Amino acid sequence: MRLNTKLVMIMLSLLVIAMFILFLLNQLSQNDLVQEIQESSTELSKAIQLSVEDLTSETDVESSSRLKEYLQRAKNKGINQINIINNEGEIINSSDPALVGKKREIKKLEKKLKASRRPGAGSLRPYDLVVPVIVGDEQLGYVQVNLLLDNIRDIQHANFVRRLVATSLVFLIGMLLTIFLARRYTSPIHRLATGVKDVSEGDLSVTFHAATDDEIGELAQNLNEMVEKLKERETLEKRLYEAEHLSKVGQLASGIAHEIRNPLNYISLAIDHLKSEVLPACQDKGAELCSIADNIKEEVRKANYMVLNFMNYGRPLKLRRQRVSYPELVDKAMQLMQDRLAEQRIEVARELPEKLPELHVDPELMRNCLCNFITNGAQAMPDGGKIVLGASVDQENGNISLTFSDQGVGIAEEDLGKVFQPYFTTKEAGIGLGLAITERIIKEHGGTLTVASTPGAGTTFTVVLPGAATI
DSSP: OOHHHHHHHHHHHHHHHHHHHHHHHHHHHHHHHHHHHHHHHHHHHHHHHHHHHHHHOSOHHHHHHHHHHHHHHHGGGTEEEEEEEETTSBEEEESSGGGTTOBOOGGGOOSSEEEOSSOOTTOSOOEEEEEEEEETTEEEEEEEEEEOTHHHHHHHHHHHHHHHHHHHHHHHHHHHHHHHHHHHHHHHHHHHHHHHHHHHTTOTTOOOOOOSSSHHHHHHHHHHHHHHHHHHHHHHHHHHHHHHHHHHHHHHHHHHHHHHHHHHHHHHHHHHHIIIIIGGGOSTTHHHHHHHHHHHHHHHHHHHHHHHHHHTTTSOOOOOOEEEOHHHHHHHHHHHHHHHHHHTTEEEEEEOOTTOOOEEEOHHHHHHHHHHHHHHHHHTOTTOEEEEEEEEEOTTTOOEEEEEEOOSOOOOGGGGGGTTSTTOOOSSSOOSOHHHHHHHHHHHTTOEEEEEEETTTEEEEEEEEOOGGGO
């Protein structure tokens, strides 16, 4: 329901309540007035009846006594004084004995209700009612009744007080409802304002609760849509920034890699020259020096190969697939890394099945992948540890799963989704391309690469490759 509809309904409800209460009080007041007038009329009738009896009675003492007794009872109904006047204007009987015998001018006696010149005690203003007494065709005299309309005044005053109280209660209820609505609607508005302030400061995790269907609920929904669009825009800006950053880093790295190839080529030529010119002169250590030269040559070739891949990152890889044995790939990778792993006190254990099918892969690229996995495991265990190389075959589809598990420090949960991103690294040394290139190589072979890690307990990389028989 809309806010303006609620306010209109509240005002109409208050108006209806106020009209109903005032109507009810008016009816009650009218009933009280009618009842009071009926009772006063009854008393006046009795007063007139006594006056007639006094005018026709011959015993003044008895009539005067009855008039006094009646007056004591009738004072509660506003009758203050009764005078019985004959046709000559003489007061022949009165509730006040001091007035008996006094004269009244007949012409000045108005036969109706009028304000008295004699103020009554405690009354706003007394009234004199003069009624002629006629029996048959003969007028016997007049009855003058002095009335104090305090009862009617009290009824009117009580009715005024009731109306005032009822009106005040209606307005009080209206004020309470207004305060209730103000608090109910200003509180969510304040929350919306606080949330908007947080959003303006960059906090896009704010959620505006739309608990009602009025304007505030509609505003909250619109603000939620605005926050969602801001999130999408922020995500696009981050992607654009990352792409721009990667492009700049890639250009810089490509230039550096191009410069690295020149010294690598020189080292390779220098090793060839040493092998052809110097080694023949060292007969006693020729075999040892030849092995060292071959290892240097192999490392230079490997570095040059990685530089080429680095420079061509983003371009499709050219795979030279061959059928190779996985244990042989592990042997060639370990031949280059065993001395360095021994220095770091790293043990590499193999848990491979005896009849593991051959892999249909590019041996050079796959060996680089193995070296990356083992190197990452060794770097995660600076105090030494164990790396386990496992393998298994899925009998249903022939896929081969390769696992690489270490006992290192692990990867934080918030970094698991970033480990394969280019240039992301948590190490002080490194440019963050090792796992990115590795994942690309695995995908080019039609496989998948996943990672599972527990901080403080180690990390496991799992490579799933299609078997040679399925290709």
